[in-house]
Amino acid sequence: xxxxCSRRSRRAITLLLFALVIALxxxxxxxxxxxxRVLVLVTSGLSWSDINLQEKSGRExxxxxxxxxxxxxxxxxxxxxxxxLDGYLTLSTGMRVTATQGRASGHCPNIPGLSSGKVPxxxxxxWRQDASxxxxxxxxxxxxxxxxxxxxRVRAIGEGxxxxxxxxAGKIAKYSPRAETSRLSSQVKAALQESDVTIxxxxxxxxNTEIKVSPTSLNATPADGLPRVDRAxxxxxxxxxxxxxxxxxxxxxxxxxxxxxxxxxxxxPHLGMAFVRNPDSKTxxxxxxxxxxxxxxxxxxxxxxxxxxxxxxxPDYLVGGSFRSQRDFGLVGNLDWLRNQALRADQATIxxxxxxxxxxxxxxxxxxxxxxxxxxxxxxxxxxxxKFFAGICLTAALLGPASTxxxxxxxxxxxxxxxxxxxxxxxxxxxxxxxxxxxxxxxxAGVFSALCLAGGELIARKWEYLRxxxxxxxxxxxxxxxxxxSLLSGSPDQISxxxxxxxxxxxxxxxxxxxxxxxxxxxxxxxxxLGFVPLTARFPTRRRRYFIYGFSLLAVAVxxxxxxxxxxxxxxxxxxxxxxxxxxxxxxxKKVGAGxxxxxxxxxxxxxxxxxxxxxxxxxxSRTHFGRFISEVSSGGGGIIVARKAQAxxxxxxxxxxxxxxxxxxxxxxxxxxxxGLTGYAPAKRRILAIxxxxxxxxxxxxxxxxxxxxxxxxxxxxxxDSGALILVCAGLFTLPxxxxxxxxxxxxxxxxxxxxx
Numbered sequence: 196x197x198x199x200c201s202r203r204s205r206r207a208i209t210l211l212l213f214a215l216v217i218a219l220x221x222x223x224x225x226x227x228x229x230x231x232r233v234l235v236l237v238t239s240g241l242s243w244s245d246i247n248l249q250e251k252s253g254r255e256x257x258x259x260x261x262x263x264x265x266x267x268x269x270x271x272x273x274x275x276x277x278x279x280l281d282g283y284l285t286l287s288t289g290m291r292v293t294a295t296q297g298r299a300s301g302h303c304p305n306i307p308g309l310s311s312g313k314v315p316x317x318x319x320x321x322w323r324q325d326a327s328x329x330x331x332x333x334x335x336x337x338x339x340x341x342x343x344x345x346x347x348r349v350r351a352i353g354e355g356x357x358x359x360x361x362x363x364a365g366k367i368a369k370y371s372p373r374a375e376t377s378r379l380s381s382q383v384k385a386a387l388q389e390s391d392v393t394i395x396x397x398x399x400x401x402x403n404t405e406i407k408v409s410p411t412s413l414n415a416t417p418a419d420g421l422p423r424v425d426r427a428x429x430x431x432x433x434x435x436x437x438x439x440x441x442x443x444x445x446x447x448x449x450x451x452x453x454x455x456x457x458x459x460x461x462x463x464p465h466l467g468m469a470f471v472r473n474p475d476s477k478t479x480x481x482x483x484x485x486x487x488x489x490x491x492x493x494x495x496x497x498x499x500x501x502x503x504x505x506x507x508x509x510p511d512y513l514v515g516g517s518f519r520s521q522r523d524f525g526l527v528g529n530l531d532w533l534r535n536q537a538l539r540a541d542q543a544t545i546x547x548x549x550x551x552x553x554x555x556x557x558x559x560x561x562x563x564x565x566x567x568x569x570x571x572x573x574x575x576x577x578x579x580x581x582k583f584f585a586g587i588c589l590t591a592a593l594l595g596p597a598s599t600x601x602x603x604x605x606x607x608x609x610x611x612x613x614x615x616x617x618x619x620x621x622x623x624x625x626x627x628x629x630x631x632x633x634x635x636x637x638x639x640a641g642v643f644s645a646l647c648l649a650g651g652e653l654i655a656r657k658w659e660y661l662r663x664x665x666x667x668x669x670x671x672x673x674x675x676x677x678x679x680x681s682l683l684s685g686s687p688d689q690i691s692x693x694x695x696x697x698x699x700x701x702x703x704x705x706x707x708x709x710x711x712x713x714x715x716x717x718x719x720x721x722x723x724x725l726g727f728v729p730l731t732a733r734f735p736t737r738r739r740r741y742f743i744y745g746f747s748l749l750a751v752a753v754x755x756x757x758x759x760x761x762x763x764x765x766x767x768x769x770x771x772x773x774x775x776x777x778x779x780x781x782x783x784x785k786k787v788g789a790g791x792x793x794x795x796x797x798x799x800x801x802x803x804x805x806x807x808x809x810x811x812x813x814x815x816x817s818r819t820h821f822g823r824f825i826s827e828v829s830s831g832g833g834g835i836i837v838a839r840k841a842q843a844x845x846x847x848x849x850x851x852x853x854x855x856x857x858x859x860x861x862x863x864x865x866x867x868x869x870x871x872g873l874t875g876y877a878p879a880k881r882r883i884l885a886i887x888x889x890x891x892x893x894x895x896x897x898x899x900x901x902x903x904x905x906x907x908x909x910x911x912x913x914x915x916x917d918s919g920a921l922i923l924v925c926a927g928l929f930t931l932p933x934x935x936x937x938x939x940x941x942x943x944x945x946x947x948x949x950x951x952x953x
C-alpha cells in the first residue's frame with residue numbers, strides 16, 4: 196500500500212513538474228512570437244501614380260500588397276533632390292543625410308562596392324562628416340548598430356539595403372546581392388527564415404547618372420531650374436514594380452512589412468510610395484506624428500518603426516514618429532486619394548516656383564500705384580469705380596487664404612472625377628497645372644475682397660471714422676482666421692497651398708512657415724494701427740486700456756507662431772515682439788527709448804524660453820525643431836545649424852551683395868530715426884522726408900503707422916529667419932495692396948474744384 200502511494204506520489208510530482216516546465220516555457224514561446232519577422236522593401240523612384248490598375252503589373256502588385264495601409268513618403272533630406280544613396284543613409288541614420296562625395300559631378304553619387312562585406316572606411320568617414328553638417332548627433336549606421344546591440348538578426352539584400360543595415364563601422368552582418376526578379380521571391384522567403392529583420396533593395400527607376408543634382412549639398416536648388424511635370428517618364432518603372440511584387444510574394448502572412456521609396460527619379464522632387472502591412476491589418480491611410488499630415492510619412496519614421504517593432508532601443512535624438520491609420524476609402528479609394536494628394540503636391544511645387552514671378556509683378560504694380568496715389572491727390576472717378584479698384588487691391592492682399600481654399604477644391608478640377616484619380620492628370624503640363632490653380636486662387640481672392648468691402652460698409656455705418664480702413668480691418672481678421680484654422684487643423688494646407696511649405700520638404704516644423712508668419716504680423720499690425728490710432732485720437736483717456744488690448748493681441752499672435760504644439764517658430768516671436776511692440780507704442784503716441792526697447796527684447800527672450808521649456812516636457816520623438824535646435828545650441832553644437840540658416844537667409848537676398856544692400860537700408864532708417872530725435876534737426880527738413888506719405892495717408896487714421904510697423908517688423912524678421920527676403924515679399928504682398936486700397940477709398944471724399952459743393 197505504501198509502495199503504491201509512493202508510486203502515485205512520484206507520478207503526481209512528475210506531472211506537476213512537467214506542468215510547471217510547460218507553464219514556464221509557454222510564456223517564453225508566446226513572447227518569442229510577439230516579435231514578428233520584419234521585411235523592409237526599399238525602392239527608388241516609385242510613387243503611387245505609377246500604379247495603373249488597368250495594367251497587369253499594377254493589378255498583380257495590389258494583389259500581392261494585400262490589406263496594407265498606404266501613405267505618401269516625403270523623401271526630403273538635407274538637399275532638395277534626394278539621391279538613392281541619400282535615402283539609404285537617411286534610413287540608416289534616422290536623421291536626414293546627404294552624401295556629398297561624388298555629388299560635384301552634377302549627378303547622384305554611386306553606391307560603393309561591397310565585395311568585402313564592409314563599406315570602405317573612407318566612405319564611412321565622409322558620410323559621418325555629411326551627417327554632422329545636418330545634425331552633430333547623427334551617426335550613419337544607427338539602425339544596424341541598434342539592431343545588433345539588441346541581438347536582432349539582420350539580413351541585407353542588395354547594395355542599398357547594405358547601406359541601410361550596416362553598423363556604425365560600416366560592417367554588414369549578412370549580405371547577399373539581389374537576385375533577378377524571377378528568383379527574388381524565393382530569395383526573400385529564404386532570408387526571412389534565417390533573420391529577424393530583412394532589408395531588401397528592390398531597385399531604382401533611374402540610374403545615378405540620370406538624376407541631375409546641384410553640387411551644393413545643403414538646401415540646393417534643383418539642377419534643371421524650375422520644377423517640371425515628369426511623373427510619367429519612367430522607362431524602368433514597370434521593371435521595379437514587378438520586382439517589388441515578387442519581393443512581396445516572398446513574405447508570409449504573419450510578417451510585418453514596411454515599404455518605402457527613398458529617392459527621387461529626377462532633379463524634381465516628388466512624393467514617393469510608402470505602405471505598412473501588419474498581420475490581420477486593415478486597409479487605411481497612414482499619418483505620422485512627425486509630420487502631422489494625413490497620408491504623409493517621412494523616411495526617418497521608418498527607422499524608428501523598425502527599431503520599435505524589433506524591440507531594439509535607438510538613440511533618444513531620433514526624430515521618427517509613430518504611425519496611425521486614420522481614414523479608409525477601400526484599397527482602391529485609398530490609392531486614388533494618395534495619387535490626388537501627390538498630384539496637388541506637385542502642382543503646389545510648380546506654382547510656388549512661378550509664384551515668385553507673380554508676386555514680383557504684383558509688388559511692382561502695387562509700388563507704381565502707390566507712388567501714383569501719393570502724387571495724385573484727386574481721383575476723378577466715380578464711387579463705384581473706386582470700390583472696384585480697391586477690390587482689385589484687396590484681391591492681391593488676400594491671395595494667402597485664397598490659396599488654401601483652392602487647395603481643397605474637389606479633385607475633379609485637377610484631373611479626377613468625384614475623388615477618383617485618372618491617369619490623364621499625369622500628362623498635364625506645368626502651364627496647365629499653373630493656370631488652373633492661379634485662376635482659381637484669383638477667383639476665390641476676388642470673392643474674399645467683395646466680402647471685405649461689404650463688411651467694411653457695415654462697420655462704417657456704426658463707426659464712421661473707420662470708413663476707409665474698415666475693409667482692411669476685415670481682411671486682417673480674415674487672415675488671422677485663416678492662420679488659426681490652419682494651425683488647429685494641423686496645417687493640412689502645408690502640402691498644397693502656394694503660401695505654405697511644399698510636401699517634398701515636410702519636416703517637424705508643425706505650424707506657420709515664414710510665408711504665413713509674414714501675413715500674421717502684417718494682419719496684427721493692421722488691426723492695432725488702424726484700430727487703436729483713431730480710438731486714441733477720440734478717447735485719449737483710454738490709452739492705457741488700448742495698450743493692454745494691443746499687447747494681448749500681440750501675445751496671442753506670438754503664441755500662435757511660437758508655441759511648440761502650434762507654431763514652433765524660433766526667430767519669429769523675437770522679431771514680432773520687438774517690431775509690433777515698438778509700433779504699438781508709436782500708435783498710442785508713447786515714446787520709445789532704449790529702456791523700452793530693452794524691455795521688449797527681454798520679453799522676447801523670456802517667451803522663447805517658455806516655449807523651449809514646454810517643448811522639453813514632451814518625449815524626444817514628439818519635440819519640435821525648436822526644442823531640438825535649442826538643445827543643439829545649449830550642448831555647444833548649434834554653430835552648424837546657425838551658420839547654415841544664416842547662409843540660407845543671405846542667399847534669399849541674392850547673395851552677400853543683396854544682403855549688404857538691405858543692411859545698409861536698415862542702418863539708414865535707424866540713423867534717420869535718430870536724427871529726427873535731435874533738437875538741431877529742423878522741422879522743415881523732417882517734413883521733407885515724410886511729408887508726402889504722411890499727408891497722403893492722413894485721411895486714413897493709422898495707415899502711416901501701419902506702414903512703419905510692417906517695414907520695421909519685416910526687416911527684423913528677415914534678419915532673424917532663414918527665409919529672409921521671402922518675409923519681405925509676403926509682408927509687402929499684404930501691406931502694399933492694402934494701403935493702395937485705403938488711398939483709393941479715401942479719395943472718395945475729394946471732389947474736383949469744378950463741382951460746386953452743396
